[in-house]
């Protein structure tokens with residue numbers, strides 16, 4: 628029970644790594660807001676957590692829309708009266724286009740991945756300060772936030788680099804309030820719903836040549852790193868980044 632008594636809001640929790648993290652957090656005693664645009668899938672995650680004896684609620688949320696963040700925060704406070712942990716998984720891929728200079732795609736990727744993460748940090752910090760400080764924010768960047776990759780729209784790399792630096796910047800400002808912010812950088816995990824060429828087996832095999840551990844990561848392996856950073860075990864860690872990438876960034 629590494630999150631006993633804590634209230635956690637997890638975006639992108641209807642699918643993939645966010646879903647795995649929501650389940651793991653509930654197992655460790657957290658009360659979890661499953662926030663996502665996908666309502667039926669999110670409701671299923673809540674039902675799974677309830678069936679396992681945990682506590683969760685679903686909140687519809689488009690992270691790019693500021694009023695929806697206000698509504699999500701109001702809902703978490705109405706239900707549990709506080710917010711201790713924010714984890715931001717909500718994101719869209721940059722590997723589903725043939726036009727690597729598509730301006731509309733730049734705008735949407737930046738709106739969801741970068742602006743969305745900024746808004747989440749803004750509302751979580753505001754609430755954590757209002758309740759007297761403390762709290763942990765874990766933002767999901769990527770190996771793509773550290774290095775470029777062929778075939779991926781540069782907006783994806785730029786947005787994930789923004790996530791990395793939003794996190795470090797606010798970590799320096801909020802340390803005095805005891806609010807910790809860190810990033811987790813997954814490598815080759817099961818493809819995102821919005822993946823294009825990075826879901827293609829031939830492309831993945833080429834990328835795999837750069838993974839020292841020689842295999843895909845598992846969603847649970849990312850969830851475990853996020854659990855650690857969210858918990859009080861990571862009490863002296865802020866502004867840091869954890870690469871859960873099988874060694875990709877060590878090359």
Ligand SMILES: NC(=O)c1ccc[n+]([C@@H]2O[C@H](COP(=O)([O-])OP(=O)(O)OC[C@H]3O[C@@H](n4cnc5c(N)ncnc54)[C@H](O)[C@@H]3O)[C@@H](O)[C@H]2O)c1
Pocket residue numbers: 638639640641642643644645662663664665688689690691715716717718719720739743767768769770812813814815816817818819820821
């Ligand atoms: N899968 C990978 O290989 C990989 C690698 C590195 C980083 N990441 C990052 O990890 C995070 C999770 O990826 P995943 O593999 O679980 O992907 P996924 O596609 O399975 O899940 C992403 C979730 O985000 C939600 N989402 C998308 N846009 C949203 C919005 N505007 N508002 C709210 N929710 C929204 C989706 O509905 C979905 O439930 C993403 O930020 C992604 O960029 C993924």
